[in-house]
Amino acid sequence: MQTRNFFLALAIATSSLASLAFVPLSPDNPTVSLKRSTANPAPKDLTGLAVATFAGGCFWSNEETFEEVRGVTVVVSGYAGGTVKNPSYEDVASQRTGHAESVQVYYNPKQVTYQQLLDVFFLGAHNPTELNRQGPDTGPEYRSVAFYRSPQEKQLIEATIKRIDASHHYDAPIVTQVAPYTQFWTAEDYHQGYYRLHPTQGYIDHVSRPKVEKFRKAFPNLLKPAEVL
Numbered sequence: 001m002q003t004r005n006f007f008l009a010l011a012i013a014t015s016s017l018a019s020l021a022f023v024p025l026s027p028d029n030p031t032v033s034l035k036r037s038t039a040n041p042a043p044k045d046l047t048g049l050a051v052a053t054f055a056g057g058c059f060w061s062n063e064e065t066f067e068e069v070r071g072v073t074v075v076v077s078g079y080a081g082g083t084v085k086n087p088s089y090e091d092v093a094s095q096r097t098g099h100a101e102s103v104q105v106y107y108n109p110k111q112v113t114y115q116q117l118l119d120v121f122f123l124g125a126h127n128p129t130e131l132n133r134q135g136p137d138t139g140p141e142y143r144s145v146a147f148y149r150s151p152q153e154k155q156l157i158e159a160t161i162k163r164i165d166a167s168h169h170y171d172a173p174i175v176t177q178v179a180p181y182t183q184f185w186t187a188e189d190y191h192q193g194y195y196r197l198h199p200t201q202g203y204i205d206h207v208s209r210p211k212v213e214k215f216r217k218a219f220p221n222l223l224k225p226a227e228v229l
Contacts, residue, residue: 057134
């Protein structure tokens with residue numbers, strides 16, 4: 001938490017929060033041109049959509065990763081897996097609420113399956129073998145969790161973990177928690193779309209970007225067309 005908070009404090013100190021309403025073109029990724037408002041990010045019309053929730057370290061890179069998956073309508077950063085209602089970023093950072101930084105993925109199951117999202121999560125979005133941390137970020141708020149909404153989803157998660165462990169894709173076993181979904185709390189407005197809003201920010205450039213690039217290389221067949229991004 002300390003590493004990212006340092007960069008976050010710099011970003012907030014040098015820019016107005018009001019300027020976060022629109023997403024600028026990224027000079028090093030000109031295909032990212034979507035001007036996405038961060039107000040009320042969850043879709044109002046859920047017709048034909050399904051929802052999946054994952055926690056895999058800092059939600060900035062996880063949000064961007066899933067945003068780039070074809071069939072995903074929108075991704076919302078927030079907090080899940082805790083016991084306190086409507087926690088703030090500071091509450092979660094205190095490690096007293098039990099929440100993990102998470103993303104809520106709204107997707108069209110006719111275009112991308114839950115199994116494909118699981119593959120992205122376990123093989124492209126983060127390192128599921130790190131316990132209560134992701135890279136420089138340490139603490140239970142950065143733990144890996146796959147939240148299930150049905151017995152079928154739980155079975156798919158457990159089968160995916162078993163398959164990846166058996167393949168020895170990672171040098172260590174997966175430590176991802178498999179937990180029932182209970183409640184998702186949307187994070188503060190300035191966290192939504194943070195990756196695109198701050199493409200040259202230190203943490204994004206050195207920590208988040210490599211994770212997103214790892215996903216792009218691993219799943220080129222699941223990427224949205226550039227014009228959609």
